[in-house]
Amino acid sequence: MEIIRCEELTKIYRSGLSAVHAVDGVSLSFEQGSFTAVTGKSGSGKSTLLHLLSGLDRPTDGRVVYQGSNLFEYDDNQLSILRRRRFGFVFQAYNLVRELTAHENILLPVMLDNRKPDMDYVNRLVEMLGIEDRLSHLPGALSGGQQQRVCIARALANKPAVLFADEPTGNLDGKTGREVLTLMRTVSSELGITMILVTHDLGVAEQADRIVRLEDGRVAEDSLGAVIL
């Protein structure tokens, strides 16, 4: 069953006379519970595509359809509620709130939604990520890898339907990166979460059900339907 798709998605950045087609007519459909890796060279449009798919940024043209509705037909308030309830994000820039502890950051999306966090589940996430002794620290007192793991816990805390992650293991060493990815996959498959993950790391991409490679804002390769020998 499809959960989210994009149709002819296009984002053009203009400055003066020049225009960059960061995402150029991309159409993709994602099955519920699937794990897709988006790869491609630096500047190929991976982050832009993720921002559009997750409703964080508006396209120049095209649509994103989540469970049958076009995201960009929602007003800003409706869209932010949908994003908070149904989507989880791990972005290249950590976006942690500097004045809040790691623990408060993790619980923030659930709190903003006036819901009670599932503390058994959150504690399990924290433990699996190995950040249980860092919870009372402010982000400034955490290493890059620890901040990244806090972001992953935050993204999963509200049990999202779709998890969008931009290089979620980029600041972790190889072994830790693989462990964190395994955790994301375990939690996602338990909860039926759809994962769309940007990565440069072929070892990470190989763990996905599907690899989509972008080149100059277009889909250059899509392993979906490819025969795996």
Ligand SMILES: Nc1ncnc2c1ncn2[C@@H]1O[C@H](COP(=O)(O)OP(=O)(O)OP(=O)(O)O)[C@@H](O)[C@H]1O
């Ligand atoms: N806000 C912006 N204004 C102008 N151009 C932009 C903007 N954001 C991205 N671009 C351009 O769009 C293209 C795609 O950028 P994007 O960040 O999506 O690439 P990426 O594949 O995520 O690269 P990386 O692997 O380095 O993170 C690049 O040429 C970039 O310079």
Ligand SMILES: [Mg+2]
């Ligand atoms: Mg990027």
